Amino acid sequence: MDRAERDALIAQYENGHRLIADALAGITAAELDHKPGPAEWSPRDVAHHLADSEMTSAIRLRRLLAEDNPALPNYDEAEYARRLHYDRPIEPSLDAFRAARASTAPLLRALTEAEWAREGTHSSSGRYTVLDWLRIYAAHAPDHADQIRRARAEAVARRLVGTNNDAYSGA
Numbered sequence: 001m002d003r004a005e006r007d008a009l010i011a012q013y014e015n016g017h018r019l020i021a022d023a024l025a026g027i028t029a030a031e032l033d034h035k036p037g038p039a040e041w042s043p044r045d046v047a048h049h050l051a052d053s054e055m056t057s058a059i060r061l062r063r064l065l066a067e068d069n070p071a072l073p074n075y076d077e078a079e080y081a082r083r084l085h086y087d088r089p090i091e092p093s094l095d096a097f098r099a100a101r102a103s104t105a106p107l108l109r110a111l112t113e114a115e116w117a118r119e120g121t122h123s124s125s126g127r128y129t130v131l132d133w134l135r136i137y138a139a140h141a142p143d144h145a146d147q148i149r150r151a152r153a154e155a156v157a158r159r160l161v162g163t164n165n166d167a168y169s170g171a
Helices: 003-014 016-024 043-066 077-083 091-110 130-161
Strands: 119-122 126-129
Touching (some): 003 016, 003 091, 016 043, 016 091, 016 130, 043 077, 043 091, 043 119, 043 126, 043 130
16 A cells, blocks of 8 residues: 555544544434344444544554564453443543554654554454555444444434334333
């Protein structure tokens, strides 16, 4: 990957918090807790997941840069959602998400070619490079912003047609 492609991914990574904030702008309580299906996440769940994932990923990147061939453990995001009280307010999680990205983006911009080539071993995906990390996390927020928008649109559509969604909404 050349420098221009990396810079574009870094810019996408930096823009992630804004995308999530825009997707959540003006959200109602019903939309925030709407789950499109029994195994799907609400926008509230997504906000907490983003904080957990971002803090975990920030440590992964730092380990890739500071340690030689680190072993990077996976984490069970569904178990995090079950055990970490995702019913709590989202503002602190959004702050953690924003801060992790604000701290990490300048680090990405400072990397040398040798640092971009560093790698470790991820417990579920095997060989894991700094570039792999960037590709994954540059796409992470846009994917979840789309997920939030879809959940909100469904919540509104269900409300407009009078569909009772209590079985999925957590109500």
